[in-house]
Amino acid sequence: MEFKGRDIISIRDFTREEIDYILRTAERIERMEASGEPLNLLSGKFLGIIFFEPSTRTRLSFEAAMKRMGGGVIGFGEPEMSSVKKGETLADTIRVVENYVDALVLRHPMEGSARLAADFARIPVINAGSGAEEHPTQALLDLYTIHKEKGRIDGLEIGVLGDLRYGRTVHSLAYALANYEVTLHLISPPELRMRREVLLDIEGKIRVEQAERVEEVIPRLDVLYVTRIQKERFPDPAEYERVRGAYKVDGGLLAKAKPDLIVMHPLPRVDEIAPEVDQTPHAVYFRQVRYGLITRMALLGLVMGAL
Amino acid sequence: MTEKRELRVEKIRDGTVIDHITAGTALAVLRILGITGREGHIVSVLMNVPSRKLGRKDIVKIEGRELSPGEVDRIALVAPKATINIIRNFEVARKEPVKPPTTIIDVLKCQNVACITNSREPVKPIFKVEGEGENIALRCYYCGALMSREEILKQF
Numbered sequence: 001m002e003f004k005g006r007d008i009i010s011i012r013d014f015t016r017e018e019i020d021y022i023l024r025t026a027e028r029i030e031r032m033e034a035s036g037e038p039l040n041l042l043s044g045k046f047l048g049i050i051f052f053e054p055s056t057r058t059r060l061s062f063e064a065a066m067k068r069m070g071g072g073v074i075g076f077g078e079p080e081m082s083s084v085k086k087g088e089t090l091a092d093t094i095r096v097v098e099n100y101v102d103a104l105v106l107r108h109p110m111e112g113s114a115r116l117a118a119d120f121a122r123i124p125v126i127n128a129g130s131g132a133e134e135h136p137t138q139a140l141l142d143l144y145t146i147h148k149e150k151g152r153i154d155g156l157e158i159g160v161l162g163d164l165r166y167g168r169t170v171h172s173l174a175y176a177l178a179n180y181e182v183t184l185h186l187i188s189p190p191e192l193r194m195r196r197e198v199l200l201d202i203e204g205k206i207r208v209e210q211a212e213r214v215e216e217v218i219p220r221l222d223v224l225y226v227t228r229i230q231k232e233r234f235p236d237p238a239e240y241e242r243v244r245g246a247y248k249v250d251g252g253l254l255a256k257a258k259p260d261l262i263v264m265h266p267l268p269r270v271d272e273i274a275p276e277v278d279q280t281p282h283a284v285y286f287r288q289v290r291y292g293l294i295t296r297m298a299l300l301g302l303v304m305g306a307l
Numbered sequence: 308m309t310e311k312r313e314l315r316v317e318k319i320r321d322g323t324v325i326d327h328i329t330a331g332t333a334l335a336v337l338r339i340l341g342i343t344g345r346e347g348h349i350v351s352v353l354m355n356v357p358s359r360k361l362g363r364k365d366i367v368k369i370e371g372r373e374l375s376p377g378e379v380d381r382i383a384l385v386a387p388k389a390t391i392n393i394i395r396n397f398e399v400a401r402k403e404p405v406k407p408p409t410t411i412i413d414v415l416k417c418q419n420v421a422c423i424t425n426s427r428e429p430v431k432p433i434f435k436v437e438g439e440g441e442n443i444a445l446r447c448y449y450c451g452a453l454m455s456r457e458e459i460l461k462q463f
Contacts, residue, residue: 010451089428112423112449116430131421133450197446197453 003040004305007118008126011136011172012201016179019143025307026144026298028289033068033294040307042071044179046099049075050093051128052108055269058128058138061289061297062105065296069306076098076290094120102304106130109162124303132166132233137170137299138266141292146223148291149262149284153177157220159185162272164194166234169225171198178202185221187211189246192229214247223280224249225264226272250274254282264288316368322348322370323393330355332385333365335463339382339414340374348372361388376403383407387440389423392400407436407443415445415462419452 001021005091007013010094014022029078032039047066050057053079075097078277094117098104106117119169127232129135146153158177159172164186167256174194177184184206186194193210202208211217218224226249234240249263249272265285301307328336333352335345344350349370358364364388380393385407393401413431417424424432424447434445434454443455 012396012451089426090423091429108423109421110423110426110450111419112417112447115449116428118422119430131450133421197451200453239412 002127002229003302003307005124006303007114007124007302008136008299009118010127010134011139011176014136014137017110019176019179020141020284022140022295022298023144023147025302026295028307029298029301030294033297034138037067038070039071039297041301042066042304045071045073045103045304045306046301047073048097049073049077050097050104050106051075051077052090052106052113053190055107055129055302057289058107060299061292062126062128064303065293065300068293069297069300071102071300071304075105090117091120094125098123103300106145116197120294125298126299126303129168130252132168132171134172134175135168136172136176138169138292139176140299141288142169142173142225142264142266143176144295145241145261145264145284145291147286150222150242150260150296157183157185157221158219158223158225159214159221160188160225160227161187161214161249162275163192163229163233163243164188164227165192167229170225171195173225174198174202175205183207183209185211187214187217187247189243191243192246214249214253215256217260218253218261221257223264224257226269227266228268228270228272231254245271248272248274249277251276251280254280257282267287315445317351318397319351319368319370319394320347320397322372322394323374324394325367325379325386326364326392327358327387327388328360328363328365328367329388329433330363330365330383332460333367335385335460336365336367336389338463339385340378342369346372353454370372378387380406381411383444384411384436384445385463387443387457394449407439409436410434410448411436411445415454415459417447417450418454418458418459418462419426419447419450422447422452424448424449450460 066073098121103124105126105128109131111131114130118125163170164170231240262284263282351368353366355363373393389405392399411434417432434446437444
């Protein structure tokens with residue numbers, strides 16, 4: 001399967017076969033990492049990381065992934081300090097930075113930004129978050145986490161809890177899961193229901209059930225994916241105040257869950273998962289970070305033709 | 308009565324008759340075609356006339372101008388059952404239904420305010436056409452937002 005030169009913009013651009021191939025490649029990388037030998041698959045290659053939104057987690061993950069593959073990293077994460085502040089368009093920024101690197105990772109507050117960047121760039125562009133739209137590498141690492149922790153994805157009952165309207169990770173995850181045989185429970189306050197275009201896309205492909213309270217569905221779930229309500233995405237602060245603290249995952253809730261339920265979270269969390277959950281076998285969100293690193297190593301290797 | 312009827316449906320000598328336009332959307336159709344009336348052609352607009360096929364329909368007649376199919380197909384976005392009649396010397400020389408195009412470029416704006424096409428980037432809005440007839444929808448090539456037929460109509 002050929003991935004060299006390919007952009008990773010939307011999870012919807014990938015078939016199930018391609019997603020499965022990425023997951024198998026991640027397993028290969030994980031085995032190579034475990035052997036202790038340094039990986040030099042991307043030696044001599046450079047990755048450009050350009051972030052127009054503050055982020056530490058995703059940036060660190062990509063930077064670590066590239067360096068662990070033997071490559072170098074350049075980029076910026078503070079557009080206030082750069083030409084962007086001077087009024088440069090994204091199209092121009094891309095056409096400048098692509099001359100320095102072999103692939104680009106982009107995070108941008110506007111939706112469709114990654115698609116635009118990919119159209120202007122001759123090198124592969126990886127979308128690391130385009131506004132509230134998508135975050136495809138997060139979806140791939142989420143699938144890898146489920147695959148590793150549960151041994152399969154097909155046949156699972158998966159609950160996604162929280163901000164389904166503005167949370168880009170859940171949009172990409174929903175699109176990704178639509179390739180598998182799962183039941184997807186969308187659990188959110190009415191104000192934060194899943195976007196219409198996502199629902200239209202996934203309904204008919206998989207079984208979708210909607211609930212307002214996690215208590216209603218917790219006994220049925222194999223996976224509970226919790227998200228933070230992101231204050232910064234709300235156009236209206238009053239709307240945020242109405243929904244903050246609408247749900248909490250704690251010991252009391254998990255007492256009603258299957259013993260092998262896994263709890264995932266894209267991090268950072270605020271107070272939607274109580275610290276007491278960290279010590280339970282349900283908590284996989286810190287291992288999820290490690291799976292993220294492995295998945296991004298696999299993706300970088302694939303698009304730069306090293307795997 | 309006879310006089311009135313003749314006035315309403317008077318045949319044109321040469322030009323284009325767009326028939327079976329969804330009732331009430333004739334003005335949107337003219338805007339999509341970029342016909343303002345300042346071009347100098349005689350343009351007749353009939354709205355909400357009785358129709359056996361549709362119940363009610365609109366009709367637009369443009370005298371002295373033959374519209375090409377490519378030019379006209381995008382009206383399928385608001386009037387999916389419309390037919391285009393090319394008239395030469397009072398006779399219908401060609402008659403065809405409108406076919407919705409697969410892609411719409413630089414006609415509509417993405418209604419998602421957070422879409423990158425609504426900033427100063429050097430790109431034109433591009434939409435992929437999904438669904439058909441009354442259920443036609445446009446998906447923004449860049450941000451993936453969907454626009455329904457009603458939302459499309461609001462832009463014209």
